[in-house]
Amino acid sequence: MPRLPRPSRSWVGRALAASGRGVVRLMKGAAAHPFVLLWALALLLLVVTWSTTTVTHDVPDSLLPVLALMTVAPLVVLAAGQRAVAAWAVSVAASLVWLVVPGHADWPMPWPVTHFLVLLLTVLVVALAGAVREVALATVVTALLFLVVMDTGLKPWAIGVVVIVAFGLLVRWLVLSRRQIARQEEEAEVERARRAVVEERSRIARELHDVVAHHMSMVVVQAQTAPYRVPGLTPEAKGELAGIEESARAALQEVRSVLGVLREEGTPVATAPQPTLADLPALLESSRAAGMDLTWHLGVDPERCPPGTGLALHRVLQEALANASRHSPGSSVRVELLPVHAEDAPRAALLTVGTSPSPGAARPVTEQGGGHGIPGMRTRVEAVGGVLTAGPTPEGGFVVTAQVPLDDRPGLGG
Structure with a gap:
């Protein structure tokens, strides 16, 4: 039922x-x-x-x-x-x-x-x-x-009061301890997240270093062995290959010196002296040997230039020459490095890199072009207390000027 x-x-x-x-x-x-x-x-x-x-x-x-x-x-x-x-x-x-x-x-x-x-x-x-x-x-x-x-x-309730107070203090201590532990755990979690980001960036940079170093090494090997692998090369072609080999070796050394510090701890890192103002003639000569129509005048004594300022000027000139060869092929480039006097003593240096109008229809170099060359130059110059300007000329060329102080101040490489 x-x-x-x-x-x-x-x-x-x-x-x-x-x-x-x-x-x-x-x-x-x-x-x-x-x-x-x-x-x-x-x-x-x-x-x-x-x-x-x-x-x-x-x-x-x-x-x-x-x-x-x-x-x-x-x-x-x-x-x-x-x-x-x-x-x-x-x-x-x-x-x-x-x-x-x-x-x-x-x-x-x-x-x-x-x-x-x-x-x-x-x-x-x-x-x-x-x-x-x-x-x-x-x-x-x-x-x-x-x-x-x-x-x-x-x-005896007088003793009971003491017991009640002791109980309250114990609860208070437990609550404060838990709050402190929670705060420490939160800080530790934030630190772990930040460390994970840093480690990931370092890993990417190490991979970038490995990739760039591998390909640059291949360029060096190919340029070095080309005269033996390719018969009938003219002396001019052999000279061009020698210049390519030398530039690739220099680039590979700089990549290793900058990114080599990102290797794992305990791994030996090969370092090299940073470029200074005394290395500008060699940079200019290598650019001319690469086929650039280049003239220059260097009027600043390298002994009067702090290492950080010399490194900044070297990087600015290096980037300006690379931009000129990339965006204005066939144009002539004039480089001047002159002292700026104040009270009968050079207090600053003025670097000018001027590029004539390109005979080809090359794209003009601007800061809005998507690259990082000019912002990077400006950052380096401002790091040593200087000022950088870059822009087209009325004639259709392009000019980069960097004025940096010659007094010793902390900066890149200093």
């Missing part, structure tokens, strides 16, 4: 489940808003004190609301957002007022139970949130108060 439905039991179950969910929501709301819980506790104790004070004390009914409000006043102070020590002070003051209220002969302490509990609660809150001096003051004063006014059987 099939069972009949039991609507009454189903209704009771749903009601209990809804009540349970309501209690859970209420508890979560109280935890999220502790001031609401304090106000609710104050209201509850107000009602209890008002209705039970006559059981322990002989007072007229007209004073019951006053005494009840005096009892819950510390909770109101806490709910108003005041400091814990202020609530404790209000509770102690109320305790002193209760001493003059006549109590029943069989009641062992001068306060009702509700006020006693509120006083202990304020001491616990001071231990949880007060300063060290406030915690010590609340502990000593409350313990002395219990020893003086309570009956002999309740005087």
Whole structure:
């Protein structure tokens, strides 16, 4: 025989489940808003004190609301957002007022139970949130108060105050420790993420170094062995191959010196001296040997140029010549490096790289062209305290000027 439905039991179950969910929501709301819980506790104790004070004390009914409000006043102070020590002070003051209220002969302490509990609660809150001096003051004063006014059987509550304070301090220490651990874990996680990014960038840079070094090595090998592999080369062609080999070797050495430091720890890194102002003639000669129509005049003594400034000028000239050969093939290039005098002494150097209009329809060089050459030159010059300008000339050419100070200042390679 099939069972009949039991609507009454189903209704009771749903009601209990809804009540349970309501209690859970209420508890979560109280935890999220502790001031609401304090106000609710104050209201509850107000009602209890008002209705039970006559059981322990002989007072007229007209004073019951006053005494009840005096009892819950510390909770109101806490709910108003005041400091814990202020609530404790209000509770102690109320305790002193209760001493003059006549109590029943069989009641062992001068306060009702509700006020006693509120006083202990304020001491616990001071231990949880007060300063060290406030915690010590609340502990000593409350313990002395219990020893003086309570009956002999309740005087051990002075030790109970110390136990309550110790418990509050333990909880406080645990909360602070967990917060500190959480903060350290967050900082460690951020550091791990930053380190992962740095390691990934280093890995990419190492791979770039390996790829560039491999291909540059192949260029060197091909240029070096071409005279033996290809018969019938003219002396001019052999000279061109020798120039290619020399330029590729120099480029490979610079790549290794710059990116070689990205090798794994413990791996030896080959280093080389950074270029200086004294290396400009060799750079100009190699560019001319590569077929560039190039003239120059160098009027600055390399001995008067700091290493960082010399490196910046070398890189600027190197990039400017590369741009000229790439974007203006067949044009003539004029390089001048002149001192800028101030008070009969050279204080700065002015580098000018001017390119004539290209006979071909080459694309003009601009900073908006998508490359990083001119921004990189500007960064290097500004790093040593100089100024760089670059732009087309009215005749259709292009000119790069860099003025850098010659006083010794920290910079690239310095």
